[in-house]
Amino acid sequence: xxxxxxxxxxxxxxxxxxxxxxxxxxxxxxxxxxxxxxxxxxxxxxxxxxxxxxxxxxxxxxxxxxxxxxxxxxxxxxxxxxxxxxxxxxxxxxxxxxxxxxxxxxxxxxxxxxxxxxxxxxxxxxxxxxxxxxxxxxxxx
Numbered sequence: 001x002x003x004x005x006x007x008x009x010x011x012x013x014x015x016x017x018x019x020x021x022x023x024x025x026x027x028x029x030x031x032x033x034x035x036x037x038x039x040x041x042x043x044x045x046x047x048x049x050x051x052x053x054x055x056x057x058x059x060x061x062x063x064x065x066x067x068x069x070x071x072x073x074x075x076x077x078x079x080x081x082x083x084x085x086x087x088x089x090x091x092x093x094x095x096x097x098x099x100x101x102x103x104x105x106x107x108x109x110x111x112x113x114x115x116x117x118x119x120x121x122x123x124x125x126x127x128x129x130x131x132x133x134x135x136x137x138x139x140x141x
Contacts, residue, residue, distance in 0.1 A: 020046060020126070021135065039139030043130045050126050054119040061115060065108040072101040 024045050025031070031038060079086075079094050086094070131140055 020129070021133065024049075034135060034139060036139040039136040043127075043136060043140060046130060047123065047127060050123060054115075054122065058112065058115055058119070061108060061112045065105065065112060068101060068105050068108060072098065072105065075101070 021042060024042050027045075028038070028041075075094070075097060083091070130136055
């Protein structure tokens, strides 16, 4: 039974991805008649939703980047205070930690830059898709 539900959920998600207007139409009761005001509202809601999701993703990546950077700085300060009394093993662990942290920070920085680069393109692409959508096109100018 859970396999069927999972398949249904996956099919529903794919359907929603294919029909980006579906959740917005559902929110307003799947109207049988489209109007210019309704088309504009759907367009605006759809674009606002995308913008909100893009901002949330940027904030999430930025937050992770800042957290990793702060942890590395803390560890570096700790090392400065304790390096004279550290064992060889502790020093190796520190070097290993720094290497891993620098790698994570680098990846997060790349992800954030890529996100910032792609976000406007995704917005423009959705806007064009909405303007070309048969349900909205004749009402949007």
